[in-house]
Every structure is written in C-alpha cells, then in structure tokens.
Amino acid sequence: MTTAVPTRQNDLLGITLGHRAMCADTRRLADLAAGIVTGDERVDRARGVALARWIGRVADEIHHHHEAEDDVLWPVLERWAGDRVDLAALTDDHAALDPLLAEVRAAAEAVALLPADDVPGHPAAVTLARRLGTLADLLAEHIAEEERDLFPIILAHVPQSEWHAVEAAVRDRGGDMPFVLPRVAAAATPEQLADLRRAAGPVLMVLLPVTRWRLRRAEKLVFGGGSAL
Template sequence: MPTAPPDTDTDPASPTDRDLAPLRVTDRALLADVARLARLADGIAAGTVPLGERRALAVGDWVEHVCEAIRHRHEGEEAGLWPVLERHAGRTLDLSGLRDDHVALRGLLGEVRRATRGLVGAVLVRPIAVASAEDFARIRRLARLLGELADLLDEHRRDAERELRGLLPRVPRAEWLRAARDHHAEAPDPAFTAARAHATAAPGELAAVDAALGGRGLAGVLARRALRRRERLVFGD
C-alpha cells in the first residue's frame, strides 16, 4: 500500500496512515500465513512434521481461507480501490504491471488450492507414515508452490507501494474511506480476516484494525480464541 500523510488533529483532506492500517495489516497477515504454510509443507516433505488426518483437514481449511482472502483482496483492489486512485491520478498512474501480477497470482492460487486438496485427499486414504514416493512428490510440489506464492505476494506488495506512493494526497479522504469500508464489508470470512489481522497488528494499529474489520468486543475475543485453537492444530505452535 502507498504511504499516506500523517494523522493530524484536524479532519484531513486525504487518507491518513491510520486509514490505511487495516489494508496494510491484512496484507502483512496474509503474507505471514503463506510463508508459514510454506515452511510447514517443507517440514512435512522432510519428514520432520507429522501429518495425521485431523491436521491435514485443518491445513486444507487454513489454505482455503488464506487463498480466498487473497483473492478477495486483489479483486477488491481492481473493483473498488484502484478506480478511486485512477479518478484522481490523472495520466501518471499505470496499473498494468500490478494487474499482470494479479493474473499470475490468480493462477498460482488455483495451483496451491488444487495441490492442497490432492495432499489432503491422499492423507485421508493413506497415512503419511506409509506415504508413497508419489505422496512425497505431491508434498514437495505444494511446498514449492507456497514458496512461489509468498515471493510473488511480497514482490507485488512492494511494487504497489512504489507505484502508488504519492498518489493518496490527491484522493478525497471520504471517497477512499467509502471504498475501503465496502471492501472490508465484503470479506469472505470476516472473523478469520479480523482475527488474523489482529494477531499481526502493531499496538498502534489495533484500534483502526478492529474498527474496520469488526474485531472489537466479546465476539472478537471469542473468534480469536477459536482461531488460535485451529492455528495450533495447523502449525503446532
């Protein structure tokens, strides 16, 4: 995400750093999860991480949630956030490279999902303790795909920040906030998104993240506790 002007005591005309915090933290959480999943798959392929049926199903569920959140993030950029920037950027904005990234990422997300489903299906048929050479080849492929996804996501994030830096001061704050609010409201699993963002946010970002993603109150606490139990099952930490 681009860098925003600092917050001020008066109502700013353009989006502030606090306004961008929910999007920035969501990106950080998604990248962290993909990197963790890649390390997990590496451990499974090396035989140092056990993978029983229960854990395999939990891993499959986590991968689906992360991939769906990434899909939503990028479709939301194209449908809601980028048009706001384009209306106010004049002729200086070229999003073709970032759009190409989205095409590549969509293809890679599909491969990750298919590879994960194949791995989970194989574990349900044959425990990892008696896995075949084909099973381990499947696991190694998933680890490679997740590593590629993490690299491409990080590169895309850095490219977007460089490409869009300096444009937000031209965007009316109210218009940006409406687009961001609509984007957050359409999250495929708001509880998952809010809980993962909350776990990744810095202390100074928590209030903005909770306000935008719905992580406040008892419901948010319970959702985070439930997700933490699933997280321990998936990652073992």
C-alpha cells in the same frame, strides 16, 4: 469553498495490516510445507484436512483482496490520480496469482488424502512446498511494490472521504471475517491494534476475542503449539 481532507497515513492501517497478515501466513505455510516434505512435520489425516482448509481460506482471502482492488480501488485511483498512476503491472500480478492459488489449493487437498507415512517426499507434498514458496515470494514482492507505488498516490490525491468509501465498499463485498480479523490483529503492534480498535468501534471489541479463540484451535492443529494469534 471547502477543501477536501486528504487521506492520511493512519487511514491506510487496515489495508497495511491485511497485507501483513497475508504475507505472514503464506510464508509460515511455505515453511511448514518444507518441513512436511522432509518429514520434520508429521501430517496425519486430521492435520492434513485442517491444513487444506486453512490454505483454502488463505487462497480465498488473497483472491477476494485482489478482486476488490481491481473492482473498487483501481477505478478510484484512476479517477483521482489520472495518468499519475499505472496499474497495469499490478493488475497482471493479480491475474498471475490466481492460477497459482488454485495449484496450491489442489496440492494441499492431495496431501490431505495421503496416509501419514506416505507424505514425506511424496510428489504432492513436494509440489505443495514449491508452490507455497513461490506464492510467498510473489505475494511479498507484489505487496511491496503496491505499497511503494500506490500508497503515496493515495495520500497525495485521494480524499479521505473517498478512501473511507473504498473501505466500506470492500467490506460490503463480504469475506471470511472470522478468519481475517484475528490474523490482521495478530499482525498489528500494540499501538496499531489500539488505533484499529478506535477506528472500528465497539463491534471489533466484541468480535475479536471470539474469533481469535475459535481460530486458535484450528491454528494449533495446522501449525503446532506456537500461535501467532
């Protein structure tokens, strides 16, 4: 009888880096929004539109990630771990984050419509900063709990073949790869990036430089000269 190969820690690299990218972006967006409120960061129309678009893409990414967990990963965990796993609190977090993402998106779009001189201290800018700060805090807490509670369950009970099937199913659901890929790569250490390249194959080698170059232009407009990519 063949024993199934268990999921290994390195198999979780993709989801781990995805988590890191989302947390890093929501935190730097919250910091940027705080500077916008005080006037330390000037937002003209072009920057406001770019910021609203970036925030919209982050919101879409977070929603896509959580929807994929609810629809794809949770059933696998319930099938293999049974009553060893309780997903209720994490599912509730997903439901609570969706309206917050909508509020963040709406506030960013409102800021984008303001004349640059009216932005500092404007209620829309204040709302954006507050909502982004809340989002960054809640997302970091949610991800920390998810990795603490679920990763050991995955490693102990889910076969590697099932985990790879989960990853393939999530990829098949689509997503904003030109936005996600360079930010995931930016969240990796050099060693992790090398592992990611080996796992993803030559397609990543071709796509990463192109997507990184394209996104860096938008990133510079949103965040200024410093680049995380």
